Amino acid sequence: MTEPIIKIRDLHTSYGKRHILKGINLDIYPYETLVILGRSGCGKSTLLRHIIGLNSPDKGEIFIKGVDITKASERQRDVILRRMGMLFQSGALFNSMTVGENVALPLMEHTPQNKSIIKIMMRMKLNLVGLSGFEDFMPSQLSGGMKKRAALARALSMDPDILFCDEPSAGLDPIVAVGIDHLILKLKTALRMTIVVVTHEMASVFTIADRICLLHDGEIKFLGTQDNIKESTDPFVVQFLERRPDEEKLDAQNYLDELVAD
Amino acid sequence: MSNLKTTFGRSGRNLAFFFVHVARIAHLTGQSLVWTFIAPFRGKKLRWGSTFVQMVRIGVESVPIVSVISFCVGLIIAMQAAYQLEQFGATIYVADLVSVTLCRELGPLITAIIVTGRSGSAIAAEIGTMKVSEEIDALETMALNPIGFLVVPRLLAMMVVVPCLTVLSDFVGIAGGFVLAITNLKLAFVAYFNQTADALAAKDFITGLIKSFFFAIIIAQVGAYQGFNVRGGAEGVGKSTTTSVVVSIFLVIFADLLFTMLFFSTL
Numbered sequence: 001m002t003e004p005i006i007k008i009r010d011l012h013t014s015y016g017k018r019h020i021l022k023g024i025n026l027d028i029y030p031y032e033t034l035v036i037l038g039r040s041g042c043g044k045s046t047l048l049r050h051i052i053g054l055n056s057p058d059k060g061e062i063f064i065k066g067v068d069i070t071k072a073s074e075r076q077r078d079v080i081l082r083r084m085g086m087l088f089q090s091g092a093l094f095n096s097m098t099v100g101e102n103v104a105l106p107l108m109e110h111t112p113q114n115k116s117i118i119k120i121m122m123r124m125k126l127n128l129v130g131l132s133g134f135e136d137f138m139p140s141q142l143s144g145g146m147k148k149r150a151a152l153a154r155a156l157s158m159d160p161d162i163l164f165c166d167e168p169s170a171g172l173d174p175i176v177a178v179g180i181d182h183l184i185l186k187l188k189t190a191l192r193m194t195i196v197v198v199t200h201e202m203a204s205v206f207t208i209a210d211r212i213c214l215l216h217d218g219e220i221k222f223l224g225t226q227d228n229i230k231e232s233t234d235p236f237v238v239q240f241l242e243r244r245p246d247e248e249k250l251d252a253q254n255y256l257d258e259l260v261a262d
Numbered sequence: 263m264s265n266l267k268t269t270f271g272r273s274g275r276n277l278a279f280f281f282v283h284v285a286r287i288a289h290l291t292g293q294s295l296v297w298t299f300i301a302p303f304r305g306k307k308l309r310w311g312s313t314f315v316q317m318v319r320i321g322v323e324s325v326p327i328v329s330v331i332s333f334c335v336g337l338i339i340a341m342q343a344a345y346q347l348e349q350f351g352a353t354i355y356v357a358d359l360v361s362v363t364l365c366r367e368l369g370p371l372i373t374a375i376i377v378t379g380r381s382g383s384a385i386a387a388e389i390g391t392m393k394v395s396e397e398i399d400a401l402e403t404m405a406l407n408p409i410g411f412l413v414v415p416r417l418l419a420m421m422v423v424v425p426c427l428t429v430l431s432d433f434v435g436i437a438g439g440f441v442l443a444i445t446n447l448k449l450a451f452v453a454y455f456n457q458t459a460d461a462l463a464a465k466d467f468i469t470g471l472i473k474s475f476f477f478a479i480i481i482a483q484v485g486a487y488q489g490f491n492v493r494g495g496a497e498g499v500g501k502s503t504t505t506s507v508v509v510s511i512f513l514v515i516f517a518d519l520l521f522t523m524l525f526f527s528t529l
């Protein structure tokens with residue numbers, strides 16, 4: 001088996017007193033698409049923020065191409081970061097720049113290319129996400145889904161080795177959402193990218209995922225292929241796949257106590 | 263007793279927090295200066311484009327307000343001075359008072375306070391908004407250092423523009439004194455002009471400019487620090503913006519005191 005491109009070892013993190021990630025161990029291999037699932041608020045975005053080095057963990061190590069990003073020097077981090085793309089859950093477009101400038105920014109800063117070539121590359125990326133012709137728009141003039149796609153174009157602008165997408169298809173209509181799934185497949189096969197996707201769209205999961213990782217209570221509840229997850233008998237995995245709600249709390253007294261507690 | 267304790271406890275804690283903040287601002291300033299003056303020699307680009315944009319925003323756009331306020335202050339000092347000097351029939355010395363106070367003290371101070379209100383707060387608000395909308399995080403994941411990218415252009419622009427505005431403020435303020443002298447005090451133009459020229463020494467002017475250069479650094483860094491420290495959403499941005507103005511004016515005045523003590527005892 002090939003060496004993993006990302007190795008996470010015993011990752012713990014907390015916000016204040018709330019322990020969010022409780023010992024994550026995860027290997028991500030080159031050229032695979034890993035989908036991270038989990039309930040809202042379980043720490044998926046937090047996990048991605050740790051992998052790209054934005055947050056530092058309470059404990060644990062994260063190796064990217066062999067370098068521990070939690071302890072890397074600024075220069076080492078820069079080298080790693082230039083080969084990664086991140087689509088934030090909120091998009092995080094620069095609101096003071098046009099869509100085109102947003103996508104062109106990493107190229108302008110990190111490549112010696114001249115402006116006309118960068119412009120062509122920028123238009124190619126926008127075309128890829130179906131936003132050709134919007135380069136002179138400001139982010140505030142775009143719809144939520146368009147912002148997401150513009151942000152995806154920006155994440156792709158440096159042709160990264162590893163792409164992180166935090167809910168790429170949330171807020172998109174089904175046709176565009178399928179388009180994004182196909183784009184991800186294309187990036188994987190044509191450009192041989194390693195892709196980590198956080199999503200809640202089960203249809204999308206079964207289109208793009210090589211492996212699926214299910215987070216629950218700060219731990220990895222399930223890790224395996226699509227076939228594995230369909231065969232799984234773990235109650236939480238089954239509940240998640242069958243989209244069953246939590247059991248109703250039947251104890252009225254407990255419920256009352258909870259409401260009046262201070 | 264316990265009241266007393268909590269009161270002193272609280273103010274002690276606030277004072278301690280204040281020094282922690284000042285230390286952190288100093289740290290950020292150190293980093294920003296490295297990014298401004300040393301990093302360019304290590305192959306990092308200085309962003310002249312956005313520096314120029316900031317110069318226009320901080321400098322050119324505050325020319326009208328700095329002029330109007332300085333003119334008024336010049337008039338005010340001239341009137342107050344004349345009120346005292348008339349008793350001795352020495353109204354010609356209004357020229358000395360107006361020009362020296364403006365160049366040494368009020369020109370740099372007025373400019374710094376106007377720029378704090380207009381641009382220091384804007385720096386805090388801009389960077390703070392970028393912080394809450396994850397734009398700062400996005401910059402970092404693109405391997406772009408937020409200090410090099412956001413703070414340096416603003417700091418450079420401030421360091422150039424604030425001394426320029428101070429010169430403007432000095433001259434317009436003196437012109438204010440002129441107007442009062444000629445119209446109300448019936449002094450001769452040439453006499454007043456000569457008196458002003460005699461009164462002013464180069465050091466009056468230069469100490470003022472040295473001060474204003476440091477005020478520029480304080481305003482830019484306090485704004486940036488408050489911006490990076492925004493917590494929460496829009497409310498946090500508002501809070502940080504207000505704090506940036508208060509802290510910045512306080513530090514400017516405190517620095518002014520230190521410089522004046524230094525210049526007073528040595529020059």
Ligand SMILES: Nc1ncnc2c1ncn2[C@@H]1O[C@H](COP(=O)(O)OP(=O)(O)OP(=O)(O)O)[C@@H](O)[C@H]1O
Pocket residue numbers: 015020038039040041042043044045046047089
């Ligand atoms: N900056 C923060 N400060 C304090 N708590 C935070 C912060 N960011 C996230 N959290 C908490 O950490 C937990 C995990 O948040 P995270 O954003 O990683 O969830 P998520 O799995 O991405 O959820 P979603 O699917 O809704 O995006 C949440 O319970 C949240 O309350």
Ligand SMILES: [Mg+2]
Pocket residue numbers: 044045046089166
């Ligand atoms: Mg999330």
